[in-house]
Every structure is written in structure tokens, then in C-alpha cells.
Amino acid sequence: MEKLSFRHTTRTALPGTRASAITGVVASGNLEVLLERNLAPDACHVEIDTAIKGYAEVWAAVVADFVARRQPGGLTITINDGGARPDTVSLRLAQGARLMELP
Amino acid sequence: MMDWRQERTARDARLVRARPHADGKIVPSARVVDLLEAILQPGDRVCLEGDNQKQADCLARGLSGCDPARVHDLHMVQSGIVLPEHLDIFEQGIARRLDYSYSGPQGGRIAKMLYGGQIELGAVHTYLELFARYFIDLTPNVALIAGVSADRDGNLYTGPNTEDTPTVVEATAFKNGVVVAQVNEIVDRVPRVDIPGDRVDFVVEADTPFYVEPLFTRDPGAVTETQILMAMMAIKGIYAEYGIRRLNHGIGFGTAAIELLLPTYAERLGLKGQIATHWALNPHPSLIPAIESGWVKQIHCFGSEVGMDKYIRARPDVFFTGSDGSLRSNRAFCQTAGLYACDLFIGSTLQIDLQGHSSTVTTNRVAGFGGAPNMGSDPHGRRHPSDTWMKAGQEAGGTGDPALRRGRKLVVQLVETFGDKLVPAFVERLDALELARKLNLELAPVMVYADDVTHIVTEEGIANLLLCRTLDEREQAIRGVAGYTDVGRGRDHAEVERLRARGIIRRPEDLGIEPLDADRSLLAARSIKDLVHWSGGLYEPPAKFRNW
Amino acid sequence: MRDKMPLDTLLASLFPAGHAVTVADGLISGEGPLTDGRLAVIGIDGDTALGLEGACFLAGCVLDVVRAGGGRPILVLIDSDSQRMSRRDELLGLNEYLAHLAKALLLADAQGHPTIGLLYGHSAAGAFIATALATRVLAALPGAHPSVMDLPSVARVTKLPLETLQDMARSTSVFAPGLDNMVQTGAVQATLDPGKPLGPQIAALIADSPAVDTRDALGRERGGRPLAHDIAAQVVREAQVVRGAQDRVMREAPGA
């Protein structure tokens, strides 16, 4: 297991007022993402607990792209990862952001 | 005086030695070893029929049971190294030299034996190459083949899995060789004659029906959202764009996803009748919904697929069938069709390098080629135009009179950037090169050469390599769809954005596709059971694919 | 590890004045005198696997006691294997038979027949749940060896080396086989003293038996299940609080 933590500053806050959302399942090659709106509107923290060590750089890149694309300001995002591939991670993050934007 | 009949004389002598073990042409399975020891001579070229589907397994066991003191140093010339016996005979000293094409499940063991020097390797071929060499310099002395049934005259019914048999028999029987067939049963009258009896010398009634691997069955239940996304991109960004009607699919889950999206996603795009109408393809169960929805005009098959017989019999407008109603497949013809008469090949691979060379070889597995390189190459012998072919040729550019510019076949690699266990599909250097070095091969085992690949589709986007004008552009186009692999992260971001502006790289959003819409509910069938329902109960899946 | 107490010895200690307990095909049934009344006895002997017929027979014995009424306590003596593993048992619905036996014991207890389990040998998996673990109070004799799965099998499933698991088993009780570990989780409430007559010890267990399920509280006290009790209690608390929609976490949409 490896714990990773990323802190980003965003230009804007993520739209919507949902307090929290969860998507995905912890399974082999899959992950769950818990999103909570509890930070300053220009902050985004991502905490990851992953089953597979040694992919910190890939995680950093995936998270940075997600933050740049979605501007998830205000969110703490906590991930339990069962060894998902980066594309699955991107998909879940996007799904989570969409849930948080729902009215 | 010159003796022009030495081979014929030798053949006659083999037959004389073998007669005591046969009743006419019929040999009981208990006498297989005696028969083979009587026929075979040291150093013979032998084709033991077996490919990625059916196996002459009874004869393989028989060959492996021969006394190495009597039968040794054989030169095996066969499509598939699939059964354990195929390699046992090398360990036993029965066989020494090997020319083959495909080795799937034995890929690991064959690599070890090559490395250990137990096998003297001629070459790893594509199917068509090996078939071609049967008629030039690798003509078998003895062919050991498999069929469903035979009559006492040796007339052979191969059933839906005709596959390589006509080719192997043609090369052997008409060049003084001996043909031995194993069949599941001896009958008074075969349902249809796939091989005329005068080309078959002996018929062995096998102890068990020949084995067929259900290699082309993909459970829709295992298709992932990522594969659906890629299938959507391929349909919208390539099939629709080029109007692809004549095509061949690989056997992966990505292409299965495309097949399952035709009656749903592609239907919504209004593409029915415009794409995917004529196929060189095995009878993939995952194509049933598209067939039932009227998408498919016709399909010619390399072989058959376990459980599809009844369905095929009920759809003679779509499939090639015999007078008895069952499928007639033929690997040599279908490979030729895939090479010359199809405008697109799309398949998966394990590794792609920065130029676009791809390989399914890893450092400790030699899986062989099978047919993919025949499908996945641009045939320079092609002369007939089609809109697809011409458009691709135009994109590839060139100088001189347009009427002198040949078209291009579309060769598409559909790959997820990471495979199982987070192994990257994009690499700086193919493992095939390391393998070639270790084994002293002149040629690295490359599945599809870079100059044949036209598009790479990943979950990140489509790279159109036809439009690249320099090697640098090509490298950045590949890096630009290589996701978060080292190769992908090593991209020049500005250059990738320029390529995107020129349409060389297209992201899902550039194609009007929202990745979050890539949902399993888009699949026309989400389980094997759904396929059974689509087929009206005609598809009978093997037990291992059932969950009911 | 101590040897398990043979059934004859156990019965002699339990019923010094004699009893009417018999064993057939590894299934124990009968009764004997206990202080001021009679004690019904069922169980499994000889490391026998519990299958359809056994579960059906034992459940029938329990229901007979319930039908007769009178509050006669039921002692469940266990030295069993796991559930019987066979195609036939599963074909005919072993889960129903085992659950039925457990329900019979739970019904008996609810209707005033105190149920006491006494583990004197092995037990595992479904057989354990259907018998000993379905009683109000579960006691064990030293030498008993309950297990959900043996360590080599755990090693196979978890793909961890056996030595690693053996090391881990020394520091954590939650997964490893053995009586001590089941005591720590609270599943086995008491260990009896084989050196003293068993009758009075059983009678005392009946007298002291808790009205409610205290196994998770015991597990917390003993450290074998640090969180189970508090989690269950928290669910009970939250279920009694009416919350507004505002507090809710946005759940994944169906199909997502």
C-alpha cells in the first residue's frame, strides 16, 4: 500500500452545492472516489490510498490534468484504489465531479 | 538414366508398409502409433494439422507415442504449436526442425525450448506465408489432418471447421505425400465432401472428437467502459469517416465492443448500411446482434466457432454454407480475402513503439503471428479502388499524377494505454528486439510494421498516422494518445496541440463524444445469455461461458 | 495443543448419575439429569461433517423439545468438521437445512429453552454457525479447536506465505484458527474447567446466561473485535435520528 497526497490551487470553485458524493467500487483495477465540499473555493486536496506502489508520478499527472480540466475548487477528494489504470482513475474523477455539479 | 519417379516410389513403399495396420483405408485408433511408425521416415517434413482452433489431437498423441529410434529428426511444418504434444515431440527427439505460424498457449514453453536449443527454428510465419511455402519449399511428405467424419473411401467431411485442411491436403496429396486423417466417426455417407477420398490415404477413427478452442468468444459481461469509449471513437472517427464497409476484426474485447455497438450507438449515428456490411471474420458470437439487426450482408470465415453451428445454418444468406447446410470455412481463402478485399483491419496488440511498430511478443513468450500481419498490412498487389482505400491513399499524400497514387488499406491498432497489471502498451523499445537478440533471430518478431499502421486508437484519442509528414510528427502523434505511460508523459505538449489542430490527433471531445456517456447500457448485449436471446436460442455457448 | 476430551468422558462428567444420550452416524441426541430437571442434548461427535440428513435430524430433535414445552434447556455438544462439501448437499439446498437447524435452536431459546453450546473438539464454517454459534451461550473445553479455515488454506486464498500468516497470527486474533481467538472475538463466552464436574458448570452457565446477544461487547472487552460493538450501536443510534435531506451524501446514480 502507498499513501499519496496532492494539493492544488484552482482558478474557480466547482459549480453546484452538493456537500459530498461517492462513485466507484474498490476492486481489482477499480477504485472509489469520495468527494467532499469542505475547502476554500480555490483549493483542492486529493488523498490517495493505493494498492500498488511506485506510480506516484502517474498519479500526480492524472490528478493535475483532472484539476486543470475540471477546476474542482473547494473539494477534498479521497481515493481508495484497488490498482486502477490511469484511464479508469480519470473516468471516476470526472464522474465524481459531475455528481457534485448535479443540482 | 534419370529416375523421375523417386518420390512416387517412396510414397508407394510407405503405403505398402502401412497396409497391414489398416482395413482398406480405415485404421483403428489403437493402431495409430504402428501406422505412423510405418509411414514416417527420419527427416520427413510433416504437417500435423492444428491452428488457433481445431487440432488433430489424436494423431498428435500418436506421433508423440512413436519410438524415437524409428521416427526422428522430423521437420514440422504446421500452422499452430498449441498442444503439449506439439512440443513434447521435440523433447523426445522425434522432431528437430520447426517452421510454424502461431503458438498461443505454448508461447512460454516454445521460447524456453528455442532458447535451450531443443528446437531448430526455420522461421515464424504468417498463415499465408506458411501456406505459400507448402507449395514451394516446405511441401509436406506426410500430412496428419482432422475432420468430423469420413466414409470408407476416405471422403472427408471437415464440418464447419474446414480451416487449413484443403490447403494442407492440396500441397501433400498432389506432390507424392501421404495424407492421414483423424475423424470423429466413420459413416456410410458423409454430409458433404470437403476433401475427396482420392486425396486421403488413411482414416483413423479417433478415440475422442477433435479439440476445438472457443478462441473467438468474448463475454460481453467483461467489456469495460474504457473499451466502449474506444469503440465509440473508432465507429465515429474511423468507420463513419472513411465509410468502411469491407473489414476484418481482431479477437480482442475492443473489437467485440465495436460489434456490440453497431445496433445501438452506430444505429443512432445513422450508419446502418453505410459501414460494416462485408466481413472476413470468424463467426464471432458478439456479432450476432448486428447480424440480427440487419447490419451485415455477408461474412466469410477462416474457421468456425464453438456453439455457432446452429445459428450459422439458419443464416445462409450471411454465411458461406455447404449443400448440407453447415458452414464452410477456409483459412487460406479468408486470409487472402482479408488481405486483398478488405479496406480495414482493426485489432489489438501488446506493445507499440515510438514509430508505430507493434508486437505481441514479450521477452519470455513467442506467441507467433497467426493471421494478423496478413490482415494488418497494406497489400501492394492491390489494384481495385474503393472510396475508403482512395481516401486513405490521399491522406497519405505523395507527389506526381494523382492517378498514379495507390490507395491505402486502413490498419488500425485499438489499444488501451495500460494492459493487465498496469503494463504499458506504449514503449520506447519493443521486447521483440530483446527476444531476437537472445535467440539470434535475423528478424525481430513484429506483428504489424510501422509503415502499415494508419491509425492508433486509445482511450485518450485517435492518432491518424497517414497525415503525419515527418518522423517527429509521427512520434508526437503516438505520444499524444499514449496516455499516462512514460511514452505519453514524455510528449511535447505544444506539438501535440498543433497536431490536434490539424486533426492528426482527435480527442473524444473533438469527435463529439462525452467519455461519461460510455456506459455498458450502450451494448446491444451485456451477457452471453443476451447473445443467446438475440440468436433466437440458436447460439449454444460452451459451458464455460454460461451463467445460467 | 491439548487433546480434546473424549465424548464418553465428557458425558460421564456431565451426567455422573447416567444418561440417555446416544451417538449414531456422528450425531448426538438424548437427554440426562441436570440439578433440578432434565437437560436435552444434541450435537456432533468425531469431527463429522454436517450434511442435509444430520441437520434435519438435529433440528427435528430441537423442535421436539420446543413442542414438549416446559423450558427444558438444550445442550449442543460439538466436535464436528465443516459443513459436508458435496454436489448432492448443495443440490438439495444445504443452506436451508443448516439455517433451519440454527433457527430451531434460536426459536427454542426465544421460547424459554436456554441453549448452551459446548465445543469440545473441532468445528468449522457452516457447521459451526448452524450449531454452536446458534446457542445463547457458547462454552468450550480446553483442547477445542474451532476454525473458519486452516492457515494453509488461508495462505492459498490470500497468496501470502504460510510463515507470514503464522507470524501475523501471533499478533492478531481476528483471522487465525484456534480456541483463544474465538474467545477473543466474543464468540466463545466461557472456557470450562475439565478437572471439575461439568454438570454444575453448565447449570451455572444457564443461570448466568444473558438475555441479549453480548458477543460483540465481549469482543470489544477482549480485544478480538475492537469495533463491532460500537459500529452496531452507532447504526442503532443513527436509525433513530430523523435527518433532513441536506445531510445526505449524493450517491452514485444507478448505472454509474
Next chain:
Amino acid sequence: MDWKPVALSAESRDQSWYEASARARLAGLLDVDTFQEFIGPEQRQMSPHLPLFALPRAFDDGMIVGRGRLDGRDVLAAAQEGRFMGGAFGEIHGAKLVGLLRAALAVKPAAVLILFDTGGVRLQEANAGETAIAEIMRAITQVRAAGIPVIGLIGGRAGCYGGGGLIAGTCAHLVISEGGRLSVSGPEVIETNKGAEEFDSRDRALVWRTMGGKHRRLLGAADAFVADTIGAFREAALAAIPEAPSFDLATLEAEQARLEARLERFGDTRDATEIWGRLGVNDPAAVPSLTTEGFDALLDSLPEGSHHAR
């Protein structure tokens, strides 16, 4: 026979139960937007034991419990996530269900629904899981004795195995789909312990014929057979509430008679098709390929009605 393929729809109640996540099942099963979770994922009550094995944890430990409405009636519901650790019972996973059942005694819902999806006990927490299963079974009988139906729904990927099978056998009413499997020992467990001659776990037709939803319904081990949609499970759960038997001596005596009769009648059979034949099914071999409608028609045509005392 109607061979139409499954409908394509994004409507939540048309979604496949088998494919849906535990949360999606709950969302579609209950009245829209009525589910309220207890110990939600934001509380991060995760397994304290999995890190020892270097295994990833889940915020809900694979068990989601809470309350909601079913056609306007208050119910409590628990759903196992079969993809996380095979839906297996660990300490927290089990304790959440124990708590839910205890809560039922206090809040008196119209029913408790258990959405099974489990391989049994989580080996990494085996003792805690095994004990929790015993606590759950005891609690279920108490809830039932209080007059509250406990209804089990089985149709997930992991099936309902091991201790899960025993818990299911303790419920008042079971709903199962074709993909659902209900058993104690799984095929692989039997094969590992007794050999492939006893049970060839790769013969999936055999697996489903022996443990699958259709057989369980025909045998009387489940009360209702439904199509693999969330909506179908919802309808069946609703219909089950008034039908659930009470938990008393009469019910268990009836069950005893039912189980003894089954042994008497089918004890000598080797294969499910023999049982189906004796039940009056004309073409037992065709049963696995029947659609839900075809299977319903078959059930209606059988000479005996259902007698599901449990």
C-alpha cells in the same frame, strides 16, 4: 416463445441488478431519493484489519445500510457490494448489518431488506466475520419474531455463499434471479476439497443448474423468481411484505416437514434435471434456456403450488 433481447434504457429500474453496484441497487430499489445511509462513507469507518494484509479498504467496508421508502412504506435496507472483497463478511461489514437488525426492533419498519452479494466470510477477518454471521442470524429471528418481515434479494455477481447462504436461509422470504446463486460451499471450494469428479467448477452450466436461481425457485429454496432488473426486484420485494411467514413453532415445523419431504423425494438424485422431472417439468433440459416469461409459465403449469415455510 419471446426471444426479444434486453431493452436498452438508462432508466434506473430497467438496469441489470447483476451489473449494478450496491448503491445503484439501493437507489433503484427504493422510492426515488428516499435512501438515507447510516455510517455513510464520509465517516470512513473502514476495516482495521485489511492493512495488515496490504489490501485496500473501502469507505463503507462493502456494506451499505440505511433506511428508505418502498412504495411509501418505511423500510430498512442493507446492501453488500460484491465487487469489494467478494462481498465477504468482515468485522465492520457484519456489524453494520447486526446494528441495522437491532435498529429494526426499535424503529419497527415495514420490512428489512437484505441485498445479498457475498462469497461468505472474509478470510482476513474470519473470526470476526463468522461471529457476525451468527449475530445476524440471531437478530433476524428476533426481528421476525417481532412481526417484521426480513426479505432477502439475491442476484449479484458474487452470489450468496458460505455464511451468506445461511443468513439467507434465516430470512422470511427470498427473491432470486437467474444469475443469482445460493449455496453454502462454492463450486471451487467443493472441487478443491473433493476433486473435480465431485464438482467440476468450470462447468458453469452445472454450477447454475445446481445453485442458480431457477433451481432454487423450483426446489422451493426461494419464494420468487424475477428478471434481472432492479425494477423486478422492487416489485417482488413489495409483494413479499404481506406474504412473509411469522417466526414461530408452526412455521419451523412446517419447514421441518418440507425439508424432510425434500430428502425423501429427491434424496437419491444426482442432477437438478432429475429433480425438475419429478416436479413435473416435461422438458427439464430446456429449463436453463427459458426466458423469465417462459419460466413463469412453467411455474404456473406445475401440479403443486409453492409451500415455502421458512
